[in-house]
Amino acid sequence: MAKYPTEPLKLWNKAKEIRETFYRNYAEAHDKGGIRWAGGAWTFDAVPAGLGEDVYSLTSEPYGASLAFNRKLSLECLEATENAGWSRDLCSYMRNYWGSIIINKYAFGGPFPKPDFIWQDHICCSHAKWYQVVSELEGGIPMWCVDVAAGGCEPFMGLSPARIDYVAGQLLDGIDWLEKTTSRRFNDELYIEACWNDFRSTHKWAEICLLNQAVPAPLDEKSMYSLYVLATLQKSWKVIADFYEELYKEVEDRVKRGIAAVGNEKYRVISDTQPPWGFLKVFRYLEKFGCVSIGSLYTFGLEGMWNYTEEGQMIPRAMPDHKPKDREEATRMLVDWHLHKPEYQHFYSPKFKSDFMTAIANDWKLDGIMLHYNRGCEGLSLGIAENRLALQKAGYPVMTFEGNMGDEREFDEARTMQRIDAFMETLGAEQLEE
């Protein structure tokens, strides 16, 4: 008894292909005489792009999620890491990733493809240490890591020149390091182009999320996972920047024609932090109540670039008015752009995150919020209890459930479903016939 028409996404398969190509490219890079590097989903991947067009990367978080998605392999990885003496409550992406190296299995078949160098940034207590260990496990891979912790200011303000200098400086030093490490010449044109693609991808993704304010929502969170992930792979890759522009048109068209992601949309919620990847069926379960998760600050903000206005609204950040002229300018623009990332700003205070989420709750027309108390990620779970208090104060029903994005042993399916039942009751939702 769907209320709205639904259609599968036309670009669905293309998204899948791009993702597969990405992981294959990395694995096969050496066969083509190319370079392999590893780093986080938040890293400034535009920089290594300056080393040439045959430079391929593997980003840690999405790779960790890919492992988590395969529950059997994931368990093997997690236990290998624990048996190597690492604590069970560390970042579960990291534990999956390390395990994949220790047991030498690549999530997409074959042995784990060893990176030639590491290009990382340090956003939480774990990120630099993550690759410190990777380097050790692989017998000493050269590593460059950039500290981006130059904030602590009101969001989108107070990024003084000195603060930008600090991060930009480390990147410029890093470029010299890259040239030494790979004995390749750094190509500024390729770099500037990559920066521009980065801006395009992250700007466009925010605009796509904005379209989800429509009722019915053209996208549900579960499908968004398969789309935003591309930016976490390589936001500076032209293929991905182009894809988002194409995707924008399709989603815009869905809104025009009133196409819904979930036909029986009645209640709109968002989640928070990474989901328990092994248990995405949670979202299908919601649909039985006519409830749709239309996204999250995480899916919107991890790779989407936003501004938070004085009126308390989230609006996509405008593209820079011009392409950077040289390495210096490109680097400073890149830093300024990424230090604005909302999903990063709230590391400094739960108040910011509460503001962003309230803005989403208001303008994306939510009935409630589901907070995933994610034992797998200290960074995104930071201040989550305060967010809960603030959202309730703002008048939104909040449900919390404990779990872990990458360690199924810490997610209790039955109990979570029971919670959802109770939460749906408080929203007044009834389970529809199955």
Next chain:
Amino acid sequence: MAEEYWRWTESRWTNPDLSWKDGEIVTAGVDVGSVSSQAVIMVDGRLYAYANTRTGSDSPNSAINVMNWALEETDGLSLDQVQYTVGTGYGRVNVPFAQRAITEIACHARGANFMYGPTVRTVMDMGGQDCKAIHCDEKGKVTNFLMNDKCAAGTGRGMEVFADLLNVSINEMGELSLRVEEEPPPVSSTCVVFAKSEASGLLRAGWPKEKVLAAYSSAMAHRVVSLLERIGMEEDFAITGGIAKNKGVVLRLEKELGVKALEPKYDTQIAGAVGAALFSKALVEKEKSKKK
């Protein structure tokens, strides 16, 4: 409360072909654990008598009771004729007649060295509330050890909970768990509290007892294996403590580990007390040599 299935049987033994009277050094070791207590009496370092009982909620008496029980069937040995006693276990400080306390970790290593021979390098003590993986040298001296932290899942207490839950005597659980055609997947939670509800769930879903037990036993074995993996497996390998008597856990443990544990010749629960009694002997000899 109906029958308490978790109550494992207490035991006592006296060496028929040994008399303390012909011996020179008579020493004892008393292991007061949180679940069980053992007393071991040795004559010149040879096993003379032992008793194995459940611990009461006030350990001083547990120590005296178990010791008296061990003495009962000896040829007239009395406590004051025991030259030296070492106390060990959680209640080691509360063995009133002991001259000294030594941890059960040192004692289990020493005891395993005696019970299984000097080739033992890794001792897995599966006790009531904790599991200890111990490395030792050819003399039985501890070189490294690791205990389960954070969570008591996979300890002997868990088995007791299951005994009650399934109305199966704890002594029969191992055998029962092996009566399954094919190995079921391990229960996901070995937490003593939640494993209980998980097991009830399985029973409600129509699983037979043996299948539920099999699932729990392999989960338990798996936890112990990861403890051993973390400290590193060095053969020979010996298992002490109550769970060592549970074939269902031991066989699964050996299978996953790919290592066979040495066959126990004695009650595996007395290892700690044996070690304590041997330390007692060493301490008596030390004092003698001092006097000379």
Next chain:
Amino acid sequence: MLTAGIDIGAKTIEIVILDDGKIAFQNLTVAGYDVRESLKKAWEDIEAQSGIKLDGIKKIVATGAGRKDTIYASDTITEVSAAAKGALALNRDIRTVVDVGAEEGRAIKVDSAGKVMDFAINEKCAAGAGAFTEAMARALEVPLEELGPLSLQSTQAVPMNAQCAVFAESELVTLVHNKTPKPDMARAIHDAIADRIVSMVRRVGLEEKVMLIGGVARNIGFVTSLKRDLETEVIVPEDCEYVGAYGAALAAAGK
């Protein structure tokens, strides 16, 4: 008109039958592995004892962790709203309901209309008070029902970490060896578990009046520790373990 509520918990099944909203009969049955069998048995007892016939009942609503295994019931509601309904019907000034069972603890915030505003349920490793105190009683070799009264004779608070029921046992053993008086240990047990529950209550926000329901409400030691921690009065209904079933029965009656 007769309606009924069935509360299928981890250990017991409670059934409350209402006649025009007034309690006509209550029954408590130990839940076996086969819930349906236990339910059949319960109904036989009810018929035998009260003469009420199953088919004479207009509507039956089930609640509790095992509500999906139910027969007889045409409808189900969650423990959370059942508890809220029941508690509010017993006392309309209740704003916070604390429901502590064998393996679960819950704190529920309700408004004057009985609408659930917020709720918190214990996570893993926060074992419900029931299972916890049971294990402790055994470790202390004190009959469960005596543990509460015993704790009231305590003269001092002894901190105890209650993260894990079994580790708490070994801490208890340590206390035993330190010659801690039994009453103080008994109190330590209740304080420890009360701390966990109170944390949950604070999460939903403490609002008076507070009602404690569930089997553990019978444990005077726990109730005392809870009051001390919450620094407020705690109402305990005399049929504390039936409140969930009562709420379900009211739902069946359309109340």
Next chain:
Amino acid sequence: MIEMFQEWYENRHEYAREWKKKNPDGKVLGYFCTYVPEEILYGANVLPVRILGSHEPQNVTEPHIFGMFCPFCRDCLAQGLEGRYDYLDGIMIAQSCLHIRQAFTSWHLHIPVPFSYYLPMPHHVQSPRAYTFLTEELKVFKKAVEDWTGRRITDADLDRGIEIMNRSRRLMKQAFETRKADNPPMTGLEAMYMSVSNQWIDKEEHSNILEIVLEKDLPGRDVGKSDVPRLILLGSEDDDTAFVKMAEDCGSVFVIDDHCTGTRYFWNEVQPREDRLAAIAARYVDRPACPTKDWPRRSRLDHVLELAQDWNVAGAVVIQQKFCDPHELDIPPQRKNLGENDIPSLFLELDVTVPIGQFRIRVEAFLEMLSQEDLF
């Protein structure tokens, strides 16, 4: 005199209240991390007091901090929520780990004080860029303090602040040097009282007592620890005197540590130079690192090994606050390195309260392992 430190440890709040009475125009600032540049605060007549927990069970932080964060940060916040720091005029943190940052932000939200400051202490201390960045941030911070207190901080003030801090560091180091002796003149417990109280007692007062203790108390002092295993204590934040006492009562002595509540706090001094702020910045960038900042190179391995060897320890007790990610990422290599240098280690996870029973057996077994007694 040495018992003075324990008295201070036990009466931290009374002391701060007294201090305010004695210094009507002075302000008290609570800080959450030892990367806070106290030189500037002392220069501004502000008394910095470190916010620490009380090691008592509590049930007030659940609504504010998700249970996967370390017990230490929850214990700290509990102190604020329970009003024990009601005398504070300000709070601040210098960026270190996310856990303690949560205690700070929740405090900022729910326990308002006139002054609240977040100092973005750089993580990449192994990069030369960190010096200039921190120097710039210290300028901003100095300005903020001036606006708060309403008085300029002159170079003379900064020099005074630097000298107060350096003197305290010199004396603390001297005191810890004495523990190198075969018969250490103080126990690990006394040393902990000394170094932890130093984090909230007015440094000049603390230094004056410390000078007397160094001259009068320590020389020739015998605490009966000449023939027990010598240990180093290292890992997460640790002011757990109950644990240290238990471990030493089992027949051991801690002769040195690597904790932010211990040596890491006072180990290096500010090297004076014309640009005072640059000098202060350099001191914090160069100090023995917290694991959050110890990358890409693991500088802590050599530092800890050096301490262990110079203080001639037989073993290491490595403690970690439950869920403390930075140390969880540091401890395995740390223990490996110690082991490869024939220093066995015992690993323990600390919670707000110590499960004495479970810990004692581990400690005793570890000491038995270290002991040379031949019972074989």
